[in-house]
Amino acid sequence: MGESEGLFVFLNPFFPFTTAKVLSLKASVLLLLTLLIKARVQIVTGSxxxxxLLMLQTLVFLAISGGLV
Known part of the structure; x- marks a missing residue:
């Protein structure tokens, strides 16, 4: 039984990860996804x-130059 446990540890690449490490990794991914979504929303609202503002500038230009008469 000792050999099979040693083999399991050797074959399991995630053995060094503890629950705290996995949870912190999940939290980091969630934070990065939230920041990415926030950035996309800011780009859309900025656009x-x-x-x-471009439409307002065009209307002001046309009003000043007499283009709306």
Missing amino acids: AVGIL
Whole structure:
């Protein structure tokens, strides 16, 4: 029985990982995914704000130059 346990330890590549290490790895992955989603949302909202500001700038330019008359 001692040999089979030693063989199991040798064949199991995840044996050095304890529960704390696995949980910390899962928490890190969750944090990184959350930050990635947050960055994507900021890019989308930034693009929307940029488009609105561009439209406002175009309307102001047309109003000043008389293009809306």
